[in-house]
Amino acid sequence: MSSEPFLEVSGLTAGYGAGEVVHGIGFSVAAGEVCAVLGPNGAGKTTLLRALSGLVRVRGSVRLAGTEIAGRAPEKIARLGVAHVPEGRGTFTPLTVEENLRLGAYSRRARGSTEADLHRVYDYFPVLREKRHETAGQLSGGQQQMLALGRALMSRPRLLLLDEPSLGLAPLVTQELFRIVQAINQEERTTVIVVEQNAHLALRAAHQAHVLESGQIVLSGTAADIAANEQVAQSYLGYRV
Numbered sequence: 001m002s003s004e005p006f007l008e009v010s011g012l013t014a015g016y017g018a019g020e021v022v023h024g025i026g027f028s029v030a031a032g033e034v035c036a037v038l039g040p041n042g043a044g045k046t047t048l049l050r051a052l053s054g055l056v057r058v059r060g061s062v063r064l065a066g067t068e069i070a071g072r073a074p075e076k077i078a079r080l081g082v083a084h085v086p087e088g089r090g091t092f093t094p095l096t097v098e099e100n101l102r103l104g105a106y107s108r109r110a111r112g113s114t115e116a117d118l119h120r121v122y123d124y125f126p127v128l129r130e131k132r133h134e135t136a137g138q139l140s141g142g143q144q145q146m147l148a149l150g151r152a153l154m155s156r157p158r159l160l161l162l163d164e165p166s167l168g169l170a171p172l173v174t175q176e177l178f179r180i181v182q183a184i185n186q187e188e189r190t191t192v193i194v195v196e197q198n199a200h201l202a203l204r205a206a207h208q209a210h211v212l213e214s215g216q217i218v219l220s221g222t223a224a225d226i227a228a229n230e231q232v233a234q235s236y237l238g239y240r241v
Contacts, residue, residue: 006031006191007052007159011060012070014044014051021047023215024060029208031065034185034192036202036223038236039212045195046087048212049161052193053077053084064159081158087167087195089148093137097128100136100147104154114154121150124180142173149177153184160184162194166201174198178205199236203227211236 005028014022022044029035037045050056054074062070069077078084083104092100101121105114122129125146131139136147145165152160162181166174178201185192185205196202203209206223211232219226226232 005029005063006033006065007193008063009052009061012048012051012062013059014047014056016047016056021215022051025212025215025217027210027217027220029191029193031191032185032189033207034182034194034205036199036206036209036226037193037195037212038199038202038209038226038232040235043212044215045212046163047215049084049086049163049193049195052159053082053161055084078155081156082161083152083155083157083159084161085148085152085163085165087163089141089144091136091139091144091147091151094135096133096135097139097147098132100151101128101132101154104151106155117154117156121153124153124184125150142169142177145169145173145177146180149180157190160190160192162192162196164195164197166196166198174201178202181205199227199232 007029010026012022012025013020037048039045047056051058052062054072054077058070060070061068064080067080069080101118102114105117127143128146128150131143136144139147165177181192182205184190194202203223203226209221209223209226210217211219219229219232
């Protein structure tokens, strides 16, 4: 894994209208790392991901592999290799599974074989292959989350942003989803930033972690160090260290 920062964020402020939600934060992520972002509801975690993908107004700097992307339009950031899987999945429910996946290839930087990419996604998510002709609206919540992640993979991302992937899912489905995220990270060297309420799973999958409160990073470190921190353990993991 390279020690050079792949994503560098500095002095990042983001919000909606006149209101600021994220206040001048900074962190970096090396290529091929998984970075977990933890924090209570309303801490600014979702806004942070939206700022990185260009969905909210920002001030400050966001550099992706040396290229400044802060303030660029979302479609231009997507073409640079950033894929954002939002909270709530965002699948196109009237379309079939395969139609949803093919839409994911629309903005990618390299135009290779869509068929090869479909097979790659189906290998990660065999249930999507079985249901490829069904509409997304017929899928279970877990299958819809897999479809949202699979659609993001169709763009061949360099940076994958995941917002609450386990929301509303059964524990076994959540564990399987995180197993696949780890496989994607390890096999494809995709850099991942995951916002997640299930701190146990997020920290097990991550290399580093940041805790947000009131729009600011209040704690940073390796995932192991954050998991061993008494404040984090009591607030997010439900035990004392």
